[in-house]
Amino acid sequence: xxxxxxxxxxxxxxxxxxxxxxxxxxxxxxxxxxxxxxxxxxxxxxxxxxxxxxxxxxxxxxxxxxxxxxxxx
Amino acid sequence: xxxxxxxxxxxxxxxxxxxxxxxxxxxxxxxxxxxxxxxxxxxxxxxxxxxxxxxxxxxxxxxxxxxxxxxxxxxxxxxxxxxxxxxxxxxxxxxxxxxxxxxxxxxxxxxxxxxxxxxxxxxxxxxxxxxxxxxxxxxxxxxxxxxxxxxxxxxxxxxxxxxxxxxxxxxxxxxxxxxxxxxxxx
Numbered sequence: 001x002x003x004x005x006x007x008x009x010x011x012x013x014x015x016x017x018x019x020x021x022x023x024x025x026x027x028x029x030x031x032x033x034x035x036x037x038x039x040x041x042x043x044x045x046x047x048x049x050x051x052x053x054x055x056x057x058x059x060x061x062x063x064x065x066x067x068x069x070x071x072x073x
Numbered sequence: 074x075x076x077x078x079x080x081x082x083x084x085x086x087x088x089x090x091x092x093x094x095x096x097x098x099x100x101x102x103x104x105x106x107x108x109x110x111x112x113x114x115x116x117x118x119x120x121x122x123x124x125x126x127x128x129x130x131x132x133x134x135x136x137x138x139x140x141x142x143x144x145x146x147x148x149x150x151x152x153x154x155x156x157x158x159x160x161x162x163x164x165x166x167x168x169x170x171x172x173x174x175x176x177x178x179x180x181x182x183x184x185x186x187x188x189x190x191x192x193x194x195x196x197x198x199x200x201x202x203x204x205x206x207x208x209x210x211x212x213x214x215x216x217x218x219x220x221x222x223x224x225x226x227x228x229x230x231x232x233x234x235x236x237x238x239x240x241x242x243x244x245x246x247x248x249x250x251x252x253x254x255x256x257x258x259x
Contacts, residue, residue, distance in 0.1 A: 018225070021221075022224055022225060022228055026224075026228050026233050027224060029233055030224055030227050030228065030231075030233070031196055032109050033173070033174070033177040034135070034177075034181075034192065034196040034197045034199055035195065035196070036174055036177070037174060037177055037178055037181065037191065037197070038197035038198065039092075039098065039197075040174065041087070041088070041091055041092035041095050041096075041104075042089060042091070042092045043089040044088070044091070046088060046091070047105060048161045049105075050084075050087050050109065051084065051113065053109060053112060053113070054080060054083060054084065054112065054116075057075075057113075058075070058080060061075060061099050069176075070147065
């Protein structure tokens with residue numbers, strides 16, 4: 001299954017090393033870079049528009065809840 | 074009625090959603106559109122979220138499905154016309170550690186999507202192999218082999234032989250973010 005998948009994902013490529021174990025130091029270095037890349041974006045300021053959007057969704061829902069159920073029947 | 078817990082959870086996950094979206098699409102611009110769509114869908118489907126399970130995994134599933142169904146083509150077009158965020162940021166970084174980060178991002182962008190997404194999920198977001206497998210709808214063994222191939226490919230692209238210090242330089246992060254906001258209208 002994994003060999004088949006590797007062959008399909010990497011046609012014509014060299015699949016012999018796909019489960020090769022990397023030097024732990026290299027793995028660690030890649031791990032640090034991954035975190036640096038990801039955390040750089042995670043730590044960026046969040047644009048206000050997302051909070052505005054959620055506030056609008058909440059307000060719409062509250063209006064609907066306030067106006068709707070039994071008293072309109 | 075949507076609970077405050079759910080709404081607070083969404084707000085808490087926004088930074089992670091942006092980072093995952095940017096990693097997936099290779100574009101900061103598309104990332105925020107993708108996050109907005111994800112929040113709208115999550116709100117509309119809040120009754121389908123099971124309390125006690127991982128909200129992050131649930132939101133990543135929505136974001137990923139949205140990306141593959143609507144954004145993938147757009148992502149390629151944006152990258153073709155404007156280059157990836159990695160390339161833009163590469164020209165803005167003037168400190169060595171950020172050049173390293175920019176190099177890393179360029180290499181990351183070259184990975185096949187299916188490898189890049191799992192490497193990010195498992196290596197940066199704190200999701201487990203099992204959660205990544207659920208999100209992608211594949212077996213855990215498949216996730217493991219994708220992660221292995223992604224690492225091997227990255228090491229190859231970066232020509233890592235020894236150990237480099239690729240740690241982030243926090244003092245210049247703010248400057249990079251300012252530069253980025255001026256360039257892409259964050």
